[in-house]
Amino acid sequence: MRDITADTITQAVMASWANAPDARARQVLQRLTHHLHAFIDDVHPTHAEWLAAVDFLWRCGQISDSQRNEFALLSDVFGVTSLVDLRNAIPGATVGSVLGPFYSDDSPYVPFGADLVKDNAGDVVLVTGVVRDTAGGPIPGAVIDMWQTNATGAYATQDPDQDDANLRCKQLCDAAGRYAFTTVEPAAYTIPMDGPVGAVVRLAERTPWRPGHFHFIVRAEGYQPIVTEIFFAHDPLVDSDAVFGTRQSLVRDIDPVRDDEELPAPLDRRPDRRLDFDFTLTAAGVDAP
Structure with a gap:
């Protein structure tokens, strides 16, 4: 992988998941990589901004316990929880x-x-x-x-x-x-x-x-x-x-x-x-x- 560049890294990371034996896990990991890298290419965060994002996730973990899940709250306020609900809706139910x-x-x-x-x-x-x-x-x-x-x-x-x-x-x-x-x-x-x-x-x-x-x-x-x-x-x-x-x-x-x-x-x-x-x-x- 010595030839990794900004133009080749996404495909290289996606290929690294190719041997996952479970087809669904392989699909999820590869598509997650694709969308995360596309977000970085779109937003172009600085090093300081990305470190702040990682620190934010660390603090979500620090405040979470058996009575509180800050990651669930994060999913809620971004509408992800509701989108999963709506995408899995069954007609008539x-x-x-x-x-x-x-x-x-x-x-x-x-x-x-x-x-x-x-x-x-x-x-x-x-x-x-x-x-x-x-x-x-x-x-x-x-x-x-x-x-x-x-x-x-x-x-x-x-x-x-x-x-x-x-x-x-x-x-x-x-x-x-x-x-x-x-x-x-x-x-x-x-x-x-x-x-x-x-x-x-x-x-x-x-x-x-x-x-x-x-x-x-x-x-x-x-x-x-x-x-x-x-x-x-x-x-x-x-x-x-x-x-x-x-x-x-x-x-x-x-x-x-x-x-x-x-x-x-x-x-x-x-x-x-x-x-x-x-x-x-x-x-x-x-x-x-």
Whole structure:
């Protein structure tokens, strides 16, 4: 390789991956090389700028731990997470949205109609709907896994002042595929701004705010799980999400509950407002087009 030049190095590096036994790994490594080198040729960073970029990545690693992944946040603010979601969307299924950094798999199971409000501030909201297959049929026994912020915009997993299980739950859908629980409307919040990603967002004078939302993972045996979010039509931040997670099909109204309105029964608490959202799952093995 003594004849490496600016004109030959890209092909030389791509060729170095040619013996990777896995065809997909070989493709990814070669195309990543191609695009990274094309970026360098396009931007022409100085030595100082490139060292600053490497230092930025090092600082992302330094601030990351089991409770925080700064690289995931970096992917989010560049829209890469959402692009992967959108490119892997399957027609007919509920569209995906970002997982975010505050998910924990140990949320407690609660019964149908459970009350999550407890001593949390805010109007009581009934969140309910049906988990269906792409033919419109209900999926009994599907599992919904929900987590949200409280009235101050904090998740239980990041806030030492909250009970660890506050405003998050898992629930088995009933025989009609229905889920239902009462909670409070989650507040908007900013992405973590105390690290290197926050510094870049601040430098660019971009909004750090996310609109209020419910996070959901929905699973059922024999179906592909979905990771998604539900947003609120009245939220002024819904059109300026810092991580590009909003989708038109995921925006819903939260309507007042009428005194004579029939509600899913039983409920542990009478709601002030109601949000309805049906999830659609595709069969396992169905790939995005």
